Amino acid sequence: MRNEQQTQALEALFEPYKVRRLTIPNRIVMSPMARAFSPDGVPGEDVAAYYSRRAENEVGLVITEGAVIGHPAAASESRLPDMFGEAALAGWGRVVRLVHEAGGTIFPQLVHMGMIRPEGTGPNPHARSLGPSGLDLEGKQVSEPMTETEIAEVIRAFAEAAEHAQRVGFDGIELHGAHGFLIDQFFWAKTNRRTDRYGGDGLQRTTFAAEVVRAVRAAVGPEYPVSIRLSQWKMADYTAKLWETPEQLEQFLKVLVEAGVDIFHVSTRRINEPAFAGSELSLAGWVKKLSGKTTIAVGSVGIAGDGEDSSVNYGILKEKLEQQEFDLVAVGRALLGDPAWAKKVHEGRLDEIKPFTPEAAAVLY
Numbered sequence: 001m002r003n004e005q006q007t008q009a010l011e012a013l014f015e016p017y018k019v020r021r022l023t024i025p026n027r028i029v030m031s032p033m034a035r036a037f038s039p040d041g042v043p044g045e046d047v048a049a050y051y052s053r054r055a056e057n058e059v060g061l062v063i064t065e066g067a068v069i070g071h072p073a074a075a076s077e078s079r080l081p082d083m084f085g086e087a088a089l090a091g092w093g094r095v096v097r098l099v100h101e102a103g104g105t106i107f108p109q110l111v112h113m114g115m116i117r118p119e120g121t122g123p124n125p126h127a128r129s130l131g132p133s134g135l136d137l138e139g140k141q142v143s144e145p146m147t148e149t150e151i152a153e154v155i156r157a158f159a160e161a162a163e164h165a166q167r168v169g170f171d172g173i174e175l176h177g178a179h180g181f182l183i184d185q186f187f188w189a190k191t192n193r194r195t196d197r198y199g200g201d202g203l204q205r206t207t208f209a210a211e212v213v214r215a216v217r218a219a220v221g222p223e224y225p226v227s228i229r230l231s232q233w234k235m236a237d238y239t240a241k242l243w244e245t246p247e248q249l250e251q252f253l254k255v256l257v258e259a260g261v262d263i264f265h266v267s268t269r270r271i272n273e274p275a276f277a278g279s280e281l282s283l284a285g286w287v288k289k290l291s292g293k294t295t296i297a298v299g300s301v302g303i304a305g306d307g308e309d310s311s312v313n314y315g316i317l318k319e320k321l322e323q324q325e326f327d328l329v330a331v332g333r334a335l336l337g338d339p340a341w342a343k344k345v346h347e348g349r350l351d352e353i354k355p356f357t358p359e360a361a362a363v364l365y
Contacts (some may be wrong), residue, residue: 010314012321014058014346017328019262019294020223022171024105024328026060028342029265031298031332032109032174032229034065034080037364041068041075041082041123043091048098050364054335055104058342061328062104063174063227063265064095066111066181067165071157072127076117083108083161089168096169105171107227110161112154114182115142115191116235130154130182132192132199132208137180137236139190151198151208154182159215162226172225175212178267180234183209187242187252188234202242203251210259217260227263227296228256232283238269246276246286253291263294265330271299272316285325297326302334302341303356314350336360 014026030051037047051062068075070084082088092108099106115131119142130150134143146154162173177183185191186208192199198207209228216226234240243249253264266284275283284297301317317329334341337356344353 010318010321010345013329013342017060017294019172020225022105022225024060025103026058026342027328028058028060029296029298029328029330030054030059030062030335031330032063032065032176033332033336035364036065036077036079038079038081038088038091040078040087041080041085042087043081043095045094046364047081047091048095051095051106052098052102052104053339054342055099055102055106057340058346059104059331059335061171062099062106063330064106064108066176067092067108067161069110069112069154069157069161071112071154072124073117073122073130074112074157075123076113076121078123083110083164089164092165092170093168100169107172107174107225108161108165108170109174109176109229110158110165111176112158112182114180114185116180119143132186132194135185135191135193137185137191137234145194148196155208155212155215158212159219162216163219166220166224172227172263173216173220174227174229174263174265175209175216176229177209178229178231178265180236183212183228184231184234188240190237190240202248203255206252206255210255213256213259213261225262226260227265228261229265229267230287231267232275233267233269244276246279246290249275249286250290253287253293257291257293261293263296264288264291265296265298266326268297268299270316271297271301271320271329273299282320282325285320285323288326294328295326296328296330298330298332301329301331302345302353314345333361336365339365 017024067083117129133145288295333356337360338354
């Protein structure tokens with residue numbers, strides 16, 4: 001009875017959702033998670049099977065692991081998939097075809113690692129790592145600040161990657177602007193100490209991202225969905241804050257909406273964490289309220305831990321859905337542990353869901 005009640009409460013997850021001209025079959029999103037199973041940047045048949053397996057088990061929108069843009073310093077690992085080059089694009093074409101045949105939709109997450117990339121790593125070890133001020137996530141000076149020429153080259157590479165994605169059949173694209181990756185390094189005062197138009201206060205630090213979004217929008221046209229992933233936390237600092245108040249967040253979002261963002265993918269450690277003092281509203285809830293745009297929430301859905309079993313997490317999800325705090329929910333580790341997670345939730349088979357384990361993260365399943 002408990003499973004049946006929870007399933008009925010979560011039925012809203014399985015309603016279609018439309019953004020621009022794209023209809024997503026349901027509200028469940030596969031969260032982007034780096035897998036590094038693409039030798040020389042080329043996603044193979046195993047990668048296509050991995051993503052399509054989730055789609056055939058009722059994941060409405062797959063957002064791929066970070067797909068590397070065509071810039072020499074974008075990646076630290078040659079097994080991360082590229083979004084450039086004939087072989088990689090052919091591989092992505094196969095991924096897209098299989099996901100579509102399984103009834104799903106799919107976006108790539110376009111990525112540049114910035115200063116997260118250790119110097120001398122990746123397919124181009126001689127390229128210097130780039131960041132707005134040459135600072136790593138600890139605030140240590142390890143390189144020279146990006147020049148305006150380098151900034152323009154990276155913006156162009158993001159736009160070209162988006163154009164490639166559209167050409168091979170992806171349904172939209174996502175920009176990785178969270179967790180301390182390059183776009184987020186421009187957002188964060190700790191890593192962006194520039195005094196030109198790309199730095200300054202929180203509003204000025206949106207300039208780089210806005211230029212990336214505008215370039216992408218120009219490349220893909222007015223009706224192609226563009227998402228950006230955002231977070232307060234960084235890989236090196238879970239307590240980091242970009243916005244201390246809703247007013248700061250509202251100004252930030254307005255710039256990105258005007259640049260052309262359709263979807264905000266809001267990454268938090270847990271979807272029930274209040275974003276600001278004096279309110280129980282989550283960060284995703286605030287983003288939806290202030291931007292009026294499609295909002296994806298993500299944060300430990302279906303994962304046991306910290307004294308909360310999965311049934312508590314489903315209860316939290318039910319509550320947030322009822323309050324309409326967000327439009328779609330992204331699921332990460334739970335979908336690594338069990339490719340059929342969404343289907344089992346839909347059918348009320350919660351007791352049959354395979355738990356996430358570290359071993360699940362080590363294989364492409």
